[in-house]
Amino acid sequence: MIQNILGGRFRNSCMAIRYSTDQLDFGRRGLFEEKSGDVSAKNDIRLKQFFSFLKTIIMRYSYSIIAMLLASSMAFSQGLLLEENFDYAAGVPLRDHGWTPHSAGGTNPLQTGTTPLSLPNTPYVGNGIGVSALVNNTGSDENKPFLSSVDTGSVYAAFLVKAGGEVTSSGTGFFFHLVTYSDPANPDFTSISTAFRARTFITTGSDAGSFRLGLNFNAAAVPSNVGVDVTSDLDTAETYLVVVKYTFISGPDNDEVSLFVFENGDPISTEPATPTLGPYGGTAGDAPILQAVALRQYNSEQNIIVDGINVRTDWDFEDLSNISATSPLSSLEVSVYPNPATTGVLHFKAPIAAPLTVTLRDVTGKIVLEEQTQQSINVSHLNAGVYLATILQNGRLSTQKVVIQ
Numbered sequence: 001m002i003q004n005i006l007g008g009r010f011r012n013s014c015m016a017i018r019y020s021t022d023q024l025d026f027g028r029r030g031l032f033e034e035k036s037g038d039v040s041a042k043n044d045i046r047l048k049q050f051f052s053f054l055k056t057i058i059m060r061y062s063y064s065i066i067a068m069l070l071a072s073s074m075a076f077s078q079g080l081l082l083e084e085n086f087d088y089a090a091g092v093p094l095r096d097h098g099w100t101p102h103s104a105g106g107t108n109p110l111q112t113g114t115t116p117l118s119l120p121n122t123p124y125v126g127n128g129i130g131v132s133a134l135v136n137n138t139g140s141d142e143n144k145p146f147l148s149s150v151d152t153g154s155v156y157a158a159f160l161v162k163a164g165g166e167v168t169s170s171g172t173g174f175f176f177h178l179v180t181y182s183d184p185a186n187p188d189f190t191s192i193s194t195a196f197r198a199r200t201f202i203t204t205g206s207d208a209g210s211f212r213l214g215l216n217f218n219a220a221a222v223p224s225n226v227g228v229d230v231t232s233d234l235d236t237a238e239t240y241l242v243v244v245k246y247t248f249i250s251g252p253d254n255d256e257v258s259l260f261v262f263e264n265g266d267p268i269s270t271e272p273a274t275p276t277l278g279p280y281g282g283t284a285g286d287a288p289i290l291q292a293v294a295l296r297q298y299n300s301e302q303n304i305i306v307d308g309i310n311v312r313t314d315w316d317f318e319d320l321s322n323i324s325a326t327s328p329l330s331s332l333e334v335s336v337y338p339n340p341a342t343t344g345v346l347h348f349k350a351p352i353a354a355p356l357t358v359t360l361r362d363v364t365g366k367i368v369l370e371e372q373t374q375q376s377i378n379v380s381h382l383n384a385g386v387y388l389a390t391i392l393q394n395g396r397l398s399t400q401k402v403v404i405q
């Protein structure tokens with residue numbers, strides 16, 4: 001069951017999304033509307049038209065425009081629970097932008113920083129927008145509600161994080177968690193249940209330049225079991241994408257949390273089969289319902305920057321137009337062969353040996369395959385026909401027509 005907390009905001013959000021989707025859909029309807037007759041031949045002609053059109057766009061504009069066109073076929077954001085990119089001025093209190101203190105609100109209110117966080121080579125939807133949030137002091141802990149409450153399925157809370165400096169033993173603790181309001185049916189945003197779920201920690205690494213992230217279902221004690229509830233060393237100079245997952249499972253005291261960590265260049269098109277940490281439960285009871293995220297300040301030596309919070313009921317964090325906030329996508333030289341594919345396998349040859357993220361769309365724009373590879377993918381399960389392949393490597397993009405026979 002999904003309950004609407006903020007109906008008006010949710011509707012506004014949907015309207016905004018629908019508006020942009022309709023705009024972007026124009027090209028696809030016009031090119032691919034054929035439903036009968038010699039579909040493959042007509043689609044072939046239409047694909048030629050499409051690529052001619054793309055070529056014109058390339059010459060006149062940039063590859064980032066292509067990425068926007070491709071992104072038009074991506075999912076309508078039905079699963080969105082919260083999007084917070086801190087697209088505000090620098091140095092302003094978060095409480096001016098929908099956040100509410102629930103603890104020590106009078107002391108050191110959470111504020112925005114001066115620059116955004118971004119993974120320039122990973123197409124995360126929250127990359128490089130506005131500024132960020134500084135979670136770097138003792139004092140005010142603040143929450144922001146979801147568009148809807150959730151008590152079934154999974155909640156995926158993604159955000160960018162940077163340690164922002166050395167993490168000392170006094171600077172370790174949980175800085176992020178999921179929230180149930182004290183009165184779930186009639187929330188007062190200043191009052192949250194103290195049974196925090198999916199407490200996400202920062203802890204010391206093996207040297208001054210490294211840190212670790214930890215996760216507890218509910219407990220406040222700093223986790224310490226590397227590979228189980230604490231990651232291996234991460235770099236204090238780098239930004240990471242973290243996805244905190246809470247899964248409701250039918251029955252008492254059996255829900256699970258897990259945590260995924262991505263570094264710059266990692267693909268994020270699909271949920272990895274194995275999380276970085278978890279899944280595991282805890283000794284505390286299940287969350288009755290989840291309604292918000294919280295950022296927590298616990299120590300003047302914590303040094304944490306958070307940005308691009310995107311919370312969803314599904315895994316849909318990719319936006320190909322959002323590879324780099326500062327420069328458009330450049331083109332990738334990659335050979336795809338044999339094309340037409342007659343053997344059920346597509347091979348790829350790129351100038352450098354790094355993972356390629358391959359997405360195949362059918363002529364309706366529907367994604368039929370997404371896979372990471374350095375060499376080849378199996379397409380034997382796909383119907384014969386014409387497909388649009390987008391191939392992404394280290395922030396470079398190639399779009400190609402692929403025929404499967």
Ligand SMILES: [Ca+2]
Nearest residue numbers: 085116129131
């Ligand atoms: Ca931002």
Ligand SMILES: [Ca+2]
Nearest residue numbers: 139140141297
């Ligand atoms: Ca605090």
Ligand SMILES: [Ca+2]
Nearest residue numbers: 249251254255
């Ligand atoms: Ca349960």
